[in-house]
Amino acid sequence: MAHVLSLHVFLSAQTQKTSYKPSKFSNRTNKSSTSISTAKKGLSRPSHKIQKLNLEVSPHRAVSAVRLMRIEFGGAFADLLNERGKGSGDNEMGYVERTLGFRTRDLDDRDLRLVTDIVGGTIRWRRYLDHLIASLFHDESVFRSIEPLLLQILRIGFYEIVKLNMPPYAVVDENVKLAKVALRPGAGNMVNGILRKLVLVKENNSLPLPKLEGDDRARARALAIIYSHPVWMVRRWTKYIGEENAIRLMMWNNRDPSFSLRANSGKGVTRDDLVTQLDSLKVPHEVSLHLNDFVRVNIGLQNVIRAGLLKEGTCSVQDESAGLVVSVVDPQPGDDIIDCCAAPGGKTLFMASRLSGKGKVHAIDINEGRLRILRETAKVQNVDGVVATIHADLRTFADKSPPKSGKVLLDAPCSGLGVLSKRADLRWNRRLEDLEELKNLQDELLDAASTLVSPEGVLIYSTCSIDPEENEDRVDAFLGRHPEFRIDPVDRYVPSDFVTERGFYFSDPVKHSLDGAFAARLVRTL
Numbered sequence: 001m002a003h004v005l006s007l008h009v010f011l012s013a014q015t016q017k018t019s020y021k022p023s024k025f026s027n028r029t030n031k032s033s034t035s036i037s038t039a040k041k042g043l044s045r046p047s048h049k050i051q052k053l054n055l056e057v058s059p060h061r062a063v064s065a066v067r068l069m070r071i072e073f074g075g076a077f078a079d080l081l082n083e084r085g086k087g088s089g090d091n092e093m094g095y096v097e098r099t100l101g102f103r104t105r106d107l108d109d110r111d112l113r114l115v116t117d118i119v120g121g122t123i124r125w126r127r128y129l130d131h132l133i134a135s136l137f138h139d140e141s142v143f144r145s146i147e148p149l150l151l152q153i154l155r156i157g158f159y160e161i162v163k164l165n166m167p168p169y170a171v172v173d174e175n176v177k178l179a180k181v182a183l184r185p186g187a188g189n190m191v192n193g194i195l196r197k198l199v200l201v202k203e204n205n206s207l208p209l210p211k212l213e214g215d216d217r218a219r220a221r222a223l224a225i226i227y228s229h230p231v232w233m234v235r236r237w238t239k240y241i242g243e244e245n246a247i248r249l250m251m252w253n254n255r256d257p258s259f260s261l262r263a264n265s266g267k268g269v270t271r272d273d274l275v276t277q278l279d280s281l282k283v284p285h286e287v288s289l290h291l292n293d294f295v296r297v298n299i300g301l302q303n304v305i306r307a308g309l310l311k312e313g314t315c316s317v318q319d320e321s322a323g324l325v326v327s328v329v330d331p332q333p334g335d336d337i338i339d340c341c342a343a344p345g346g347k348t349l350f351m352a353s354r355l356s357g358k359g360k361v362h363a364i365d366i367n368e369g370r371l372r373i374l375r376e377t378a379k380v381q382n383v384d385g386v387v388a389t390i391h392a393d394l395r396t397f398a399d400k401s402p403p404k405s406g407k408v409l410l411d412a413p414c415s416g417l418g419v420l421s422k423r424a425d426l427r428w429n430r431r432l433e434d435l436e437e438l439k440n441l442q443d444e445l446l447d448a449a450s451t452l453v454s455p456e457g458v459l460i461y462s463t464c465s466i467d468p469e470e471n472e473d474r475v476d477a478f479l480g481r482h483p484e485f486r487i488d489p490v491d492r493y494v495p496s497d498f499v500t501e502r503g504f505y506f507s508d509p510v511k512h513s514l515d516g517a518f519a520a521r522l523v524r525t526l
């Protein structure tokens with residue numbers, strides 16, 4: 001099997017990112033900008049480039065505004081962990097310079113934390129903030145025609161005043177300054193007028209929010225503004241879990257996310273070792289109640305990154321909900337496991353670490369770039385000896401005299417509706433139509449994965465979605481097409497709190513304070 005699996009089927013990798021070209025936002029000069037040269041001996045910047053340094057604009061606001069532009073128009077992800085993991089204060093300032101025409105002073109730790117909070121929060125609360133902004137303009141058509149950068153500056157100001165409760169007049173002054181320098185004096189005047197109006201309505205407790213009344217549609221529209229989600233999501237959740245639970249879910253999605261770390265046993269690191277390191281870095285943590293290798297971290301992740309614990313492979317960032325999917329697979333030393341949609345490798349690498357150097361995880365994915373990341377991480381985590389990657393479309397791969405395995409994991413592409421608290425921008429990028437396409441793909445991939453399962457072997461179907469149409473319904477449709485499979489309840493593999501009535505694994509964001517995830521064990525009987 002190893003021979004067949006090591007054949008690489010090359011297909012063109014999917015590239016979805018659009019490129020973001022900073023546009024000119026009119027007037028780029030101002031009195032407070034100073035020309036400096038950054039070309040010092042030994043610095044990596046190659047050219048003697050003259051840059052404008054603006055010491056008046058607050059760096060975190062300039063960086064936040066530009067990052068928001070990149071996320072909304074440039075295809076950048078609001079994956080704050082990645083952004084910051086690159087330790088990229090310098091990169092960020094490069095974007096600021098190219099977009100706004102000046103640099104600010106460098107970001108310190110406090111600035112970096114503020115950028116994370118402001119960018120994540122402004123994205124999550126976008127619909128709510130836009131409703132407030134539009135309501136405070138006399139004429140809504142003015143709101144509709146606001147230039148993109150000015151809108152980001154207004155959103156930042158509104159978020160700081162309404163959600164972060166920052167001192168309002170300082171917020172007004174700072175954002176006015178940014179609008180004047182980055183755009184033009186008139187833009188600053190407009191920011192001044194609108195933000196001052198907001199301060200007044202907030203002080204009078206009269207923020208213009210919609211009333212929760214009327215028929216289902218009207219209530220969904222109001223909830224979508226109040227809790228800042230797309231209307232279609234509100235309607236869907238209200239249908240499946242009721243209005244009260246839908247509100248709880250939206251409140252969860254709007255919270256700052258927490259992260260879990262997995263001690264890399266592949267490198268001989270135990271959870272106790274990791275806990276000792278976190279203690280010495282003064283990062284508050286709690287050990288996981290569900291998984292032996294995991295530790296939860298709510299704040300201080302930046303310290304972990306800066307100390308190099310991820311880079312050197314001591315630990316990885318992995319949500320416990322994903323770790324529990326691996327528990328459902330139940331990897332044992334000596335197993336030959338096929339991971340059908342493996343990249344970037346979160347589950348592959350955890351499974352590999354469970355093999356204790358014996359056996360193999362065959363990691364298939366259609367995206368070569370993501371597979372490369374998987375290979376590099378496997379080396380860092382010292383599990384590359386038990387991981388083999390295969391670049392292929394699973395459907396084509398499975399068509400050609402497929403190898404068989406006793407454990408096949410299909411962690412399918414899905415809507416990601418279970419991870420909206422971590423992926424702040426995802427709610428705005430998903431459309432209802434995407435679900436239909438994804439469901440078809442999930443069915444095709446399930447059919448393909450099933451051909452890789454040996455008799456008595458098990459197929460584990462998982463998603464990071466909380467939507468029944470991507471979860472239970474896909475399993476039911478599959479069982480309808482494949483009577484040779486039956487459900488194997490997961491109660492032997494995960495704590496009972498995560499086991500549904502039908503024997504599936506389900507982590508509920510609100511109930512378990514984890515990302516949402518689903519997994520089913522399906523045993524081949526013939």
Ligand SMILES: C[S@@+](CC[C@H](N)C(=O)[O-])C[C@H]1O[C@@H](n2cnc3c(N)ncnc32)[C@H](O)[C@@H]1O
Pocket residue numbers: 322340341342343344345346347348364365366367370392393394395411412413414
């Ligand atoms: C949910 S992600 C997998 C996450 C991964 N299991 C982990 O834990 O890090 C889904 C993956 O499916 C891959 N994929 C999508 N369509 C595919 C196909 N037809 N064949 C193989 N892989 C595919 C995507 O490239 C993506 O990496």
